[in-house]
Amino acid sequence: MRALDRKLWRDLWHLRGMVGAISLVLLGGISTFVMSRVTYESLAATQQRYYADQRFAEVFTGLVRAPGSVAARLADIPGVDHVETRVVAVVNLEVEGYDDPVTGRVVSLPEHGEPLLNVPWLRIGRLPDPHADAEVTISEDFAEAQGLGPGDSLAAIIKGRRKQLTIVGLALSPEYMYAIPPGAIFPDYERYGILWMNRRALATAYDMEGAFNDASFSLQAGARAGDVIDGIDGVLARYGGFGAYAREDQFSHRFITEELRGLRTMATVFPVIFLGVAAFLLNVVITRLISLEREQIGTLKAFGYGTGAITGHYLKLVLAMVSVGLAAGTGLGLWFARGMAGIYQVFYSFPYLHLVLDPAVFVQALAVTLVAALAGTLLAVRHVAALPPAVAMRPEPPPVYRATLLERAGLARRVAEPTRMILRHVARRPARSALTVLGIAAAAGILMITNFQRDAIGWMLNVQYVLSSREDVTVMFTDPTPRRALYSLSALDGVQHAEGFRAVPARLVFGHRSYRTAVEGVEPDAVLQRVLDADLDPVAVPGEGVVLTDYLANEILGIAPGQTLVIEVLEGRRPVLEVPVAGITRQYLGVNAYMNREALNRLMREGPAISGARLSVDKARLVDLYRQLREMPRVAGTVVRENSIRQFNEMMEQTILFFSFITALLGGFIAFGVVYNSARIALSERGRELASLRVLGFTRAEVGYILLGEIGLLTLAAIPLGFAFGIGLSAYLAAAFASDLYRVALVVEPRTYALAAGVVIASFAVSCLFIWRKVSRLDLVEVLKTRE
C-alpha cells in the first residue's frame, strides 16, 4: 500500500468521531431522500398498474333509472370504448353483534363473465355464483374491520326489505380504495362496506329488473373526456342522469391522487432540505478539516508532492468519509421505503406493491453528496495548496482580532477575558460563524415542520368539529324529504336537538372555471352546523345568495362577493341557477357552498325539503337511537362525529405522522451532527491556545467555557433563526398541501418551538460531554513543546 494511502486510512480512523457525525447527517439526508422518492414512485407506479390491470373506468355517472337498451346508445357516443352498466344500491346493513349504523354500497356484477370495467381483485374465496340469489363478495377492508370472512352472513335492508346475504369472498377494487360513506368526509371501513352481488339478484331486490342506475366508461385513445361527458349527459338527461364525471373527479381516485400529491410534496421538500443541510455541513466540515492539515500539506509539498497528488489524496479521504454515510443512508432509505410503501399499500388497499427502484434516485443522491463533498475539498485544498510550502508549514500568523462592536460600544467593560475571547473569536470569522448558525437553524427548522403538521391537524380538527360541525350524528336521507320529517327525528329517544339541511349536488361555474360539489342549504338559526367567517366567528348565512368556502372562491373559482355564480344543479329537473356570492367562509376540510335552506328550496322550486339532518343526542342512548334509525326506510346513512374524528386521526397517524416521526428523528441527527462537528473542529483549531491557557493556570472549566461558550452562543443565536426558518418552511408546506380536500392552517403551537429548541440544546449538551472529555485530556506539555 502506498504511504499516502496508509495515511488516509489512519487519518480516517483518527477522525472516526467526525466521520461518525458526518455519516449521521448524511444518513439522515440520504435515507429521507431515498425513502420518500422510492415510496412515492412505487405507489404512483402501483396505482397506474393496478388501474390498468383492473380496467378502472375513465368516466362515471349515476342516474335514476334507464332501461337496459339505453346502454347501446351510450356505447355509440363518439370516443367511448367500453360501457359497463350496473345496478348500484346504497343500503343499511346489519352485522350481528354490532350496534353502530353500517352503510353498504351494493354493486352489481354482470351475469356472465368478468366485468368489462372496474374488475374487483379477488383476495379470498370467490365471486358470487351467477345463479345464487343471496351471495356477496365484500370489500376486504370492511371485512377485516368487522371480522367477517367467507361463510359469514350479514343482512341488508334493500328497499325496506331485509335480505340475508352470505359472504363468499373478499375483494379489493380501484374504484373503492378510499371508501367514504355518503355524507362523510373520511373513509370509515368499519361502518361502510362495498358488496358485489349478482346483477339479477340485486336488480330483483332493488326493483331494477331490465334497467340500470350506474354506468362507467373507458375511452378510446385520443378521446376527450369532456366531449364524452357531454354526450353521456345528453343521452341520460331524460333518465335522471346525475351528470357524468371524469376519473379526476372520482372520489376514491381523487383522494388517492391528493394523498400521493401530498406525499410527493413531502418527498420533494424534506429531502431537499435534508440533503441541502447535509451537503452544506459536509462542505463546512471538510473545509475546516483540510485547513487543519495545512502543515502536513506544506510538508508534502516540500518533499515534492504536486498539488494534483495532494488534492487527489484529500479527495480520496473525503470520498471515504462520505461513502460510509452514503451507503448506510441508501440502505436505510430502501429499508424505510419498503416499510413505508408497505404501510401505504395496506392503507390504500393496493393488492400488491410495485416497488420501483429508479436509478435516477440513487444517482441524484450520489451526485448531491459528491458535489458538496468535492466542492468543499477542492476549495479548501486549493486554498492551502496555493500557499508556498514555507508559509504553509509555519503556523498560521496570529489571526487579526479586533475589539468587537459590543466592546467598542463600551457594553462589555465588565465582561471577563474568556467571554471577550468568545466574542472576538465569533466576530473574527463572521462568515464561518454565520454558516454554523445557519446549519443549526436548518436542523431546528426541520424539527419544527415535522411537528407543525401535528399542530395544524389538531387545529383543523378543532375548527371543523368544535367550532363548525358540532352535531353528534348526521343522518342522510335517500331522497329529498319534507322538512316535517325533522319532527319524527326529534321525537326519537335520545335526540336532544335536530336540524335539517338540504344538499343539492351541483356544478358551480364562474367564467371558464367550474367545480362539482353540493350546495348546502342550512337553517338560518343553525347551531349544530355553523358557518365561520375569516376570524372563525360563526356568522348567519344571509337570506339570499351563496356563501363559499374561501379556498373554493379564491383558488378554484376566482370569484369575489358581489359577483354572480352559476349553479348547474345535478338532480331533479336540473335547473341552471344564477346566484350572487354573498360571502366567504373559512373552512379547512373540504370545500362547500352554503345557502339559506329556504332560499335554496325556493330556487329549486320545491317545498320545505331537506336531504338530511344533524342531531345532538344523549350519548347514553346511542345504541337505542341507531336501532331506531335503522328502522327508518328513508335513512340512507348515519355518520357519527366521534367516529369521523377518530378516523381522521387514524388516517393522519398512519400516513403523515409516521413520516413526520421519521423525519423528526433524522432532524435530530442533523442537529447533533452540526453542533458536534462545530465543537470538534473548534477544539482542533484552538487546542494549542486552550492548552496554553491551561498552562497559564486556567482551570478546565474556564477553558471548556471558552470553547463550548462559543458553540453555545452560536447555538443560542441559531434557535430564533431556526424558528423563523421553520415557520417559513411550514408556510411553504401549508401552501403546497392546500387542495379542495383540505387546507393546512399555519398554526405552530408553543410545544413545537419548545421541541425544536429542546432537541438543539440537547444536541449541544451531548456534544459538550464528548468535547469535555477531550478538553480534559489536552496534553499541555506536548502541545506547547512541538511548535514555536
Next chain:
Amino acid sequence: MDREAVFRARGLTKVYRMGEIEVVALRGVDLDLYAGEFVVLLGPSGSGKSTLLNILGGLDSATSGEVTYAGHDLARATERELTGFRRDHVGFVFQFYNLIPSLTARENVAAVTEIARAPMKPEEALEVVGMGERLDHFPAQLSGGEQQRVAIARAIAKNPAVLLCDEPTGALDSATGIVVLEALESANRRLGTLTVVITHNVVIAEMADRVIRMADGRIAGSEQNPTRRSPRELAW
C-alpha cells in the same frame, strides 16, 4: 575554488506580510554554494537564514532578485517546476521534524521514496541515521532526536543533490543533537550531498567547510574552515 556553483543568488530580497505588518526578511543577498560543500548558516533569530533556505529550496519565492539552481532559474520557475525541483533534487530537515503523525517511521520515508527517481530503500535510509531498529514506530512513539533522525532519513532517502536543514538540532539536547549531526555529516561525506545547515549554535560551525554569517537580512561574512571537525568532537 574554480567550481560551477550549484546555487547562485544575486540581490535576493524578501518582504513578508505577517497579518497587518510588513517584515523585510532579506535585503539583497548574493551567494554561491558549491557541490559537496557542508555549509553552516549562522545568525541570530530574524536574520533571514530560514527565508534564504526556503527560497533556495523552492519552498518560497523571493520578492526580487535572482536565484538559480544548476543554471535553472528558480525565481521565475512555475509552481509545477518548483515541485519537480524539490521532488528530484532537494531534501529538507526542519527544526520541528514535520513528520506525518499518522505514518510510521518507515512509511514517512516511503512517502518520499515512492515519488523519487532513484531512492534508497526506506529501511536503508533509516539504517544510515541509526533508526534501523525503530522502523514501525509512529512519530508519537519516538523521542525528539529520533524523530529528527527519521526526518533526516526522509531527506536523504531520495539521494538528493542538496540537503537543506533548518535548525536540525534546535529542539534537541546536545547529546542527541550530535547524533543527528553525525547523520548529516555521514550523508554529506558518503553521498557528496551539498548540505546547508542553519543554526544559531556557533559550535556547530566547526564541522563545516564554510561558515556564512547572516545579520539583518544580509550576509555579514563568509569564512572557510581550515579543517572540519567531527561532530563527536563538538560539545555545547
